[in-house]
Amino acid sequence: MNAIYLQSPGEIKVQQVPNVDRRENEVLIKVRSLGICGSDIGAYMGTNPLVSYPRIIGHEVAGEVIEVSADETELVVGDHVVLEPYVYCGKCYPCQNGRTNCCENLTVLGVHIDGAMSEYFSHPRHLVHKVPADIPWNLLAMVEPLTISMHAVKRSRVKKGEHVVITGSGPIGLLAAQYALTLEAIPIVVDPVEERLAFAKKLGVKHTINPVAADAVAEIKNITNGRMAEVIIEASGNAAAIRSSIDYVSYSGRTSLVGWPKSEISLPTALFTKKELDIVGSRNSFHSFPESVKLIAENRVDVAAVITKTISFEEVPGLVSDIAKQPGDYLKVVALL
Ligand SMILES: [Zn+2]
Numbered sequence: 001m002n003a004i005y006l007q008s009p010g011e012i013k014v015q016q017v018p019n020v021d022r023r024e025n026e027v028l029i030k031v032r033s034l035g036i037c038g039s040d041i042g043a044y045m046g047t048n049p050l051v052s053y054p055r056i057i058g059h060e061v062a063g064e065v066i067e068v069s070a071d072e073t074e075l076v077v078g079d080h081v082v083l084e085p086y087v088y089c090g091k092c093y094p095c096q097n098g099r100t101n102c103c104e105n106l107t108v109l110g111v112h113i114d115g116a117m118s119e120y121f122s123h124p125r126h127l128v129h130k131v132p133a134d135i136p137w138n139l140l141a142m143v144e145p146l147t148i149s150m151h152a153v154k155r156s157r158v159k160k161g162e163h164v165v166i167t168g169s170g171p172i173g174l175l176a177a178q179y180a181l182t183l184e185a186i187p188i189v190v191d192p193v194e195e196r197l198a199f200a201k202k203l204g205v206k207h208t209i210n211p212v213a214a215d216a217v218a219e220i221k222n223i224t225n226g227r228m229a230e231v232i233i234e235a236s237g238n239a240a241a242i243r244s245s246i247d248y249v250s251y252s253g254r255t256s257l258v259g260w261p262k263s264e265i266s267l268p269t270a271l272f273t274k275k276e277l278d279i280v281g282s283r284n285s286f287h288s289f290p291e292s293v294k295l296i297a298e299n300r301v302d303v304a305a306v307i308t309k310t311i312s313f314e315e316v317p318g319l320v321s322d323i324a325k326q327p328g329d330y331l332k333v334v335a336l337l
């Protein structure tokens with residue numbers, strides 16, 4: 001079968017690899033759609049220290065069931081499914097407490113182990129979710145990214161009517177803004193790229209701020225009647241944005257950090273105490289796949305809007321190198337097989 005193969009950083013191609021067989025307690029699928037993620041680009045560029053090479057990338061996957069185990073009671077051949085790509089150990093402290101998304105021994109597809117950018121893939125049964133057959137394949141590739149955004153919003157316990165500042169308007173930030181809207185919260189998207197802000201407006205976000213062109217603190221103060229934002233979703237990983245988020249958040253506010261900074265950042269922690277902030281990390285997602293599928297099926301989150309381009313499997317290597325060169329040109333790129 002063909003796979004998207006990273007020989008080493010910068011060297012990506014479609015490569016023939018041995019056919020995959022179904023392993024015990026797993027489901028074999030024919031892959032039908034794939035999303036290209038920032039972490040795939042990081043693997044290509046060699047900037048993700050967790051990735052080892054050679055490596056098949058890809059973790060945003062939907063496909064059709066080809067083979068199940070003899071004792072399977074729910075899934076049948078031909079079912080449409082999405083894969084939850086975080087393979088956890090079930091034994092460590094977070095796993096024992098149900099926080100499998102931050103398992104100490106987590107292996108993520110395309111990072112620690114081979115990913116699913118291949119024609120066929122075998123995946124643990126408990127991480128395979130059946131989905132309605134009438135959802136288009138390209139939208140199913142968005143189920144996983146939407147769960148990341150949902151998790152960040154859930155970690156900060158967003159409630160109806162609250163202001164949610166979202167720093168960073170990549171796919172995760174834009175999906176978080178849309179998810180906040182489904183909760184009847186008030187998203188405020190902060191990003192220095194005007195085109196992205198205009199795009200956020202098209203998705204129904206009323207308030208957007210360019211922190212380079214405007215005084216973001218003053219604007220947020222104005223929008224929130226002086227309170228500042230009850231919640232921050234930091235989705236950029238940018239050091240300046242992370243620092244500013246402490247000024248954007250209200251006293252007793254909550255901050256969810258979902259963006260990955262590239263290096264250590266120094267912060268005025270006295271402000272955490274002074275404002276009595278709840279600052280939480282948000283990694284991967286947890287128990288969110290069924291809800292994500294439902295939001296997409298009911299068209300309550302417009303994931304199609306976040307797809308910049310739909311391509312063929314053979315075009316993936318070229319697109320990965322294009323995205324690495326011009327990341328600002330793309331939100332999500334999805335491949336159909
Ligand atoms: Zn991803």
Ligand SMILES: [Zn+2]
Nearest residue numbers: 089092095103
């Ligand atoms: Zn674990």
